[in-house]
Amino acid sequence: MGEVILEMRGITKEFPGVKALNQVHFAVRRGEVHALIGENGAGKSTLMKILTGIYKPTAGELIYKGKPFFPNDPKHAQTEGISIIHQELNLLNDLDVAENIYISREPRKYKNVLIDDKRMHESAGKLLKRLGLDIDPYEKVRNLSVAQKQMIEIAKALSVDSEVLILDEPTSALSEKEVQVLFGIIRKLREENVAIVYISHRLEEFDQIVDWVTVLRDGSYVDSCSWKEQTIDNLVKQMVGREITxxxxxxxxxxxxxxxxxxxxxxxxxxxxxxxxxxxxxxxxxxxxxxxxxxxxxxxxxxxxxxxxxxxxxxxxxxxxxxxxxxxxxxIVYLPEDRKKDGVFLDQSVAMNITIANLRAYAKNGVIREGAYQEAIQEKIQDLRIKTPSVSQLAQFLSGGNQQKVLIARWLCRNANxxxxxxPTRGIDVGAKYEVYSLINRVAENGAxxxxxxxxxxxxxxxxxxxxxxxxxxxxxxxxxxxxxxxxxxxxxxxxxxxxxxxx
Amino acid sequence: MDSISDDRQQRITVLAALIILCIVFSVGSRYFLTVDNILLTLYQTAVTGITSYGILFVIITQAVDLSLGSTIAVGGCICAALLTKGVPAFVAVGTALICGAAIGIVNGFCVAKMKLPPFVATLGMQMVLRGLVLVATNAKPIYLTEGNFKQFAQYKLFDLIQLPVIYLILLGLFSWFILRKMVIGRHLFAVGSNEGAARLSGIKVDRVRMFAYGYCGVMAVFAGCVLTARVNSGQPTIAVGYEANAIAACVIGGASMSGGKGTIGGTILGAIIMGVLLNGLNLLSISSNWQTVATGAVVIGAVYLDRMRHLKES
CATH class of the missing domain: 3.40.50.300 (P-loop containing nucleotide triphosphate hydrolases)
Structure with a gap:
């Protein structure tokens, strides 16, 4: 492991009414895989959004390669060598692999007028080979598997010479075999002295690649230490602030x-x-x-x-x-895999999200009876312990776990069999997972x-x-x-x- | 961030804009702040307001209706044609409204079932309807020489308030009730917010879309009947481009072209702003051609602000 390449000091981020981060400290060294863990809502994504210039911190500073650094936007961060690969992949399905990798940075010819298609595909091929991937640069991205798409995202990040690479939940959609291929690539990058920030809920996989781990809880820094000195039980305890038996x-x-x-x-x-x-x-x-x-x-x-x-x-x-x-x-009811796309109405209230599938039960002649309606919402929020400041809060401001609970509440309203x-627990933190399991058990115990x-x-x-x-x-x-x-x-x-x- | 405080902030901004507009015009014209002129402005706002209620329903479902102006003309001419045949006024208006619903449902069918982009489908309908009304009337106005239908728009309650202002208020309350208090209202928001999730929540998305367009058609035709009464004739060339005013009213009032957002209260405010703008320009003797320019600019400005809001949120 090399010297510290990036340090975030005393980072505080306030949103109207919420302190998302409070005096968080985070430092990454060259050639290390640094896991960032914490429950949903702990502030991991916010911290990474600050690092990549999507948010400006309320207080605190970034030191990058020994100098203060203020990323203006993700593009700026990327040209400086900090790249992020989001959980939701950002590839264009109708373009081929090389076009995706070099999008908006295509190699040019004839005085920069035309795109040098041949050179672009050649260098994409080299890059893929370097990662040990057997993917044709001419293949349309549409035809690739989720895992392969993720590899393309990594290749894209490396094509701009990333020195810090952030991976947000990279293994959540991968099969066991694909995870191994990904880990192989991560190890290769570590040897090339890239600093890797690895955000994941899957602690059981950490043994294979993680060197260092930083824990956040409720927007605050909890601990940072070598992975080898830690036990999973202890980390989980630090993440949730209590013991999960x-x-x-x-x-x-x-x-x-x-x-x-x-x-x-x-x-x-x-x-x-x-x-x-x-x-x-x-x-x-x-x-x-x-x-x-x-x-x-x-x-x-x-x-x-x-x-x-x-x-x-x-x-x-x-x-x-x-x-x-x-x-x-x-x-018969279905809770979709992709909560944000197929489940939650992000720009609508918690109340609306809970009741939308069952409005007729609270209505007479198509007119909603306010009393029954409010009562049902309150009951579900308390029953499922949905954490929200009010029923009119927009669903997009809830954590993943609470969004999932809102969806479960929606269907509990229907008494489905x-x-x-x-x-059900993809992208949900440890504490909320347990609650989701309990809810699954409860519906089964009720005979569903x-x-x-x-x-x-x-x-x-x-x-x-x-x-x-x-x-x-x-x-x-x-x-x-x-x-x-x-x-x-x-x-x-x-x-x-x-x-x-x-x-x- | 709370959704309600966000809406309130939006409402305050719009009110402030309205007040500034009023101050500018009252400085420019002594006549602006008289009771007569205020009532006249509201009277002129009625058509924009009523149509904007309709198009608001469509906008909330993340769609748009560009055939609105043509629908107004079709409705107004159907009403006038029936009246000249001696049909009682309420039957004439009623029949026209049913035609309006049918036009809307055809729009909704094109968008929901045929999967056409709303912009293209309703732009096509705009031309089809305008063409049809010109063919049917031979491009000539249908004059109401007999009867007293003009009272539908010109009768003054307490000798003061013209009926269209009352329609504006009553239909506003009615639309608010549907949006806020009825199941179908919530379904409109659900479809506009996330169509896929709405479908997976058991909402019949196609029906909801057809309802929105149908409601829009009914409101447009009602406004058409008001216009017919105002000018005491069915005018096949009337209301060209009125959809722009209605869309502007909605967006100024906080509705989002990205769907899932919009209020009746805001829309009324938006319509009044559009009305005051045109009235003020009139008083300052600015030609109606320039007024069209101003309307277009306001539409672009309002939608631009909406996009900015949307970008900031995501």
Whole structure:
């Protein structure tokens, strides 16, 4: 590990009514992987936004390469060598790999008039090779996997000679194998003396790459130390400010009859005769790699996407589901994977977000009865312990965990009997995760059937009564939750054993 | 940041602008701050105001209706044509309103079901409707020689307040009630805020869009009937470009072209600002051609401010 390349001293950031950061200290050395951890709302993103010039700090200073540094905007930060790769990827699907890497900095020819296409693709090829990636620079980004897209983002950052590279939750959408490729690249960059800021909730992965770790809590600096000197338990305690005794709460649900069954669901190329059933009080974990068709199955069940063939049964009765409204009326609800895009109304109030799917219940002849409406909101906010200064707060100002709780509240209002959670804890901090698990348990205990899609292996193993594994649009296996092992699930998820196995 | 205080701040800015405008004009013309002129301004504001309620519904769903002006002309001419056939006034207006709803629903169908961009679909409708009304009337006005329909716009309550001002207030309250108190109102905001999430919340997005356009059509036709009564004839060439005034009123009042945002209170204020501006320019004897220039500039300015607000938020 080299000298300190970047130091943030006494950083304070105030927003109207909130102190997002309070006297935070953060220093990164060359050639180190420095993990920045903390619950959602702890201030990690705000700190990084200051570092990349999106926000101006209220107080404090940045020292970069020994000199005070005030980034004006992300472009300025980037030309100085500080790049960030956001959780949401910013690539243009219709351009090819090289065009994406060199966008707005394309190499020129003929007195800067024309883009030197050949040179651009050659240097992109070299860059990809340097990262050990087997991707054609002429490939359209649309055709790449999520993991490959992420690698392209990294290549893009390196093409401007980044000396500090910030990775925000890079592994949340990756499969185990893809995570390993990413870590390989991170190690390579570390050898090249790049300073890497690594934001992640997945502490169990840290052993493989992290050198140093800084903990934030509620906008304040808590601790910074070498990863080797720390235990995960201790870090979690520092993050949440209290001890978490168990990762997954116990569930006392009685498993009953089959409530819902999907039979031979087929959707163009994405789903091939998929069948799944869930019982009352049961949590079925739906495992698989990214692109296995799990979300597609959930959306098909919910009527969000059209299916070619297949049948849905509620109890014994066949139901037609053509749109989400049909599904909701039948008591089937879906919490989407991408909360911001498909779930939350960011520029609307918490009250609106909670009640929007159930307004008719508080209305008479289409007119909302204010009393019943307010009562329902208050009840849900208290019941789910949603942290918000008021019911009129806009949803965009809530943390990820609280946004997820708002979505759960929306569906609890409906008393659904089949609930599909798609990556319920993605991007949510440890403390809020536990609460989400408790809520999942609670709906199961109340007799609802739960399907939980997750790429988090611990979550699948820890929460499921039964695990259904998908691979390439097919169900490739089923395991009893109590007996399942990570190896068995992974085996089925990568479909290495071709014969279909059925337990249960 | 709280949404309510944000709205309030916006409202205060607009009020301040209105007051400044009034001060400038009252300095420029002694007649400006008289009761007669204030009532006249409100009377002239009525058409802009009523149409802006309608287009506000559409704007909240993150869409736009450029066929508004043509719809006004179509509605006004249908009403006039029926009146010349001796149809009772309420039947004539009622029929015209139903036609307005139908026009809106066709707009909504193009946008929601055919997936056309709102701008293109309603621009097309603007020309189709204008063309149709010119064909149907042979491009000649339909004069109301008999009957007393002009009272629909010219009757003065207490010998003072003209009926359109009353319509402006009542329809404002009605629209406010739908937006704030009814389920469909919340659904409008949901669709405009995040269409995908609205769909996944079980909202029938297509129906909501068609409702918004239908409401807009009804308001436009109502304004058309008021205009017909005002000039005592159905004018096929009337109300060209009125959509710009209505959009400006909404955006000045805090509605966002990015959808999910807008209030009736703000929209009324916006409409009054547009009305005061035109009235003041009139009093200062500035030609109506320059007034058109001013309206266009205000539209661009207001939408620009909206974009800036939006950029600042995200």
């Amino acid at each position: 168990e990762q997954f709460p116990k569930r006392h649900a009685k498993i009953g009859e089959v409530v819902f069954e999907a039979k031979d669901i087929t959707q163009k190329r994405l789903l091939k005769k998929v069948s799944i059933q869930v019982r009352a009080g049961e949590v079925v974990g739906l495992a698989g790699l990214v692109g296995a068709g799990r979300t597609e199955l959930a959306r098909a069940i919910f009527g969000a996407d059209h299916i070619e063939s297949g049948e849905f049964l509620l109890g014994e009765k066949s139901v037609k589901i053509r749109c989400p409204d049909d599904a909701i009326r039948s008591g 089949v609930i599909i959670f798609d990556e 059937a739960v399907i939980m899609i997750s790429s988090d292996m611990a979550e699948i193993l820890g929460m499921s009564d039964r695990i259904v594994v998908m691979c390439e649009g097919k169900v490739t296996g089923e395991l009893n939750g109590a007996e399942a092992t990570q190896e068995a699930v992974l085996h089925m998820a990568s479909d290495t054993n071709k014969d279909m196995r059925k337990v249960v």
